[in-house]
Amino acid sequence: MSSSVVKTGKADAPSRSAGTPPTGSRGLQGHPWLTLLTVAVGVMMVALDGTVVAIANPAIQADLGASPADIQWVTSGYLLALAVFLITAGKIGDRFGHKSTFLVGAAGFAATSAAIGFAGSIQTVILFRVLQGLFGALLQPAALGLLRGAFPAEKLNMAIGIWGGVIGASTAAGPIVGGLLVEHVNWESVFFINIPVGLIALALGLWILRDVKTENAAKSFDIPGIVLLSGAMFMLVWGIIKAPVWGWGDPATLVFLGGAVLAMAVFAFWQTKAKEPLIPLSLFRSVPLSAGTLLMVLMAFAFFGGVFFVTFYLQNVHGMAPVDAGVHLLPMTGMMIVGAPVAGAAIGKLGPRIPIVAGMLFTTAAMLGMSTLSTDSGTGVMSLWFVLMGLGLSPVMVGATEVIVGNAPLELSGVAGGLQQAAMQVGGSLGTAVLGAVMASKVTDVLPENWAKAGLPPVRGAQAEGLNQAAQLGIAPPAPAGTPQQAVDAMANAVHTSFVSGMSLAFVVAAVVALAAAGLGLLTKRGANDAGPAVHI
Structure with missing residues (x-):
């Protein structure tokens, strides 16, 4: 979206046609279909990572001498960070612009992937997997925000359809790519593959993406809301992950799930009082x-x-x-x-x-x-x-x-x-x-x-x-x-x-x-x- 402010009130329409490529010195910046290509490349890393790592887990466990609980954290830590941070990440994109958020997410995801590949212990792998989940959370809402700003209503469905197809292709390729890399190279290569993909997404993002901002976006962050929602999401997802191990009637499971319900109720109440709610x-x-x-x-x-x-x-x-x-x-x-x-x-x-x-x-x-x-x-x-x-x-x-x-x-x-x-x-x-x-x-x-x-x-x-x-x-x-x-x-x-x-x-x-x-x-x-x-x- 151009540098001019876009109004989005009831009677207001955006100041440009979202599906029309920009003209003049900006060249291809903001072109809808190139925007789709760029965000698809970035989100492809996240989708591929979801299935490719599962194939690598046995090799990681054997190479680093990890316990079953440690290996569970390689997956659970990533999923927790992703789930807990997604809505806050979306708010960050609304506040600072989806282009900037997408670029930070792509660069961070590639960098943490490299760090995991060079890690020498299972604890380091887990740490950077959590950070990888945080950067992955920045990517996905920003991608949808950029698509929403680039395409008019009549073409948005097609764009989301192609975007979904890329995610499907990446998910499908994960077990095959992961199996080939683990079998013929090593488990580290499963993470190193994200580096060139991330660099391509970063380069395309700098060249192609046009930021999406509106004058109605919040000017500050609802810190209590972020803490309450993040806490609720953490307790919910962690309780769900551990329930099969602990038992659904176990006090620990009930504490986490009950705490999630309570935190969500307090969050909902706070949103009615906050000046600029999350x-x-x-x-x-x-x-x-x-x-x-x-x-x-x-x-x-x-x-x-x-x-x-x-x-x-x-x-x-x-x-x-x-x-x-x-x-x-x-x-x-x-x-x-x-x-x-x-x-x-x-x-x-x-x-x-x-x-x-x-x-x-x-x-x-x-x-x-x-x-x-x-x-x-x-x-x-x-x-x-x-x-x-x-x-x-x-x-x-x-x-x-x-x-x-x-x-x-x-x-x-x-x-x-x-x-x-x-x-x-x-x-x-x-x-x-x-x-x-x-x-x-x-x-x-x-x-x-x-x-x-x-x-x-x-x-x-x-x-x-x-x-x-x-x-x-x-x-x-x-x-x-x-x-x-x-x-x-x-x-x-x-x-x-x-x-x-x-x-x-x-x-x-x-x-x-x-x-x-x-x-x-x-x-x-x-x-x-x-x-x-x-x-x-």
Whole structure:
């Protein structure tokens, strides 16, 4: 956006056509499609990092002698920082400009990636992973804010669709790229790959991006609001992450989850008193925006919670290498790559409601289909449900993002982008934890019966607990030397059958959540975007 101030009141329209490339000495600066290219390159790092690191974790653990708890922090520390800081990061973009925020995020993400690669201890890796999450949080809301400022309403859906396709492609490439790098180079290269990508994003950002600022943006920060919201998000996400380990009824879990509810209530009260609140509660007077936010939570719950088990199913039940498992997921991620731009075009013509509802119904059908997978299901059957899943998720991710960002005033586009990403993080964490608990309970119930049916001697005590935990990941126990092959096969079959039973139940629950999200999609509608904010503060 040009240096002239943009007004975004009820009767005011932006001082330029957001989809029109600038002219004169500025050259290509602010060009909508080049803006899209630039922010896509930056966000690609964050999306790629989400899946590529999971492949590297075993190598990191072996090389640095990390404990299982340490390795959990490599992932949890990053996710916590990302989830806690997203909305505040969006506010920073609204206050100081989304271009500056994006550039700082890209440079910081690349720099912390380099620091992780050169780290000599697991503690250093964890420290820089947390910092990496903070810089990643700066990138994503800023990217949506820049897109919101660069594109007019009639083209915003297509832009978000392509942006979603890039994220899908990066997510799909993660397991394959990570597997190849870990296998043929080293685990450090998984992080070093972010350096050239970050430098490209930084160079393009300096050359192409035009800042997005409005005269209505807050002039100060709501420090108490930031502290309360950050504390609430930390306690919520951390409680969800640890609940499967501690137990959902454990006092520690209840303290964290209860503390999150209390902090959120105090935060909501404070927002009604703050002079310049972090999240004006009047934002949620928009029913479509509120519905879109909850829809994003439910979609992420069903998708990330359900797909979490698929990687274990492919690698531990079917015995695939990480690279092979990534290839088998390509039908799903490939359809997301293709489907996101198509969904953007469809939403531009039809509005978000019909594509979102249809997408969640497709997702529901895919979840029910995946609940029927068995220990010997073939690639064709799996690919069918993966394709349907990709087709279903594309219009939901694009549509819900447009509903949230498009129904917010321009001066709060960064906060809206942070809200969208935070909803996805919370939903994904909650889905993984809740569906993980559902699966663990089912495996615990059926494993003794399946073990006995296989004619195997009963296992008790610590050995039984170890067997149960391994079965929850689909891992067959190692057999003592000299064990007949028939007994080895019987143990593996009992474990794999129990795992698939738990996975099937988890997918049924995910299908119910997806169906509820389809109903919620009926409340969504297109945002006002350039014509003026849908919510007036």
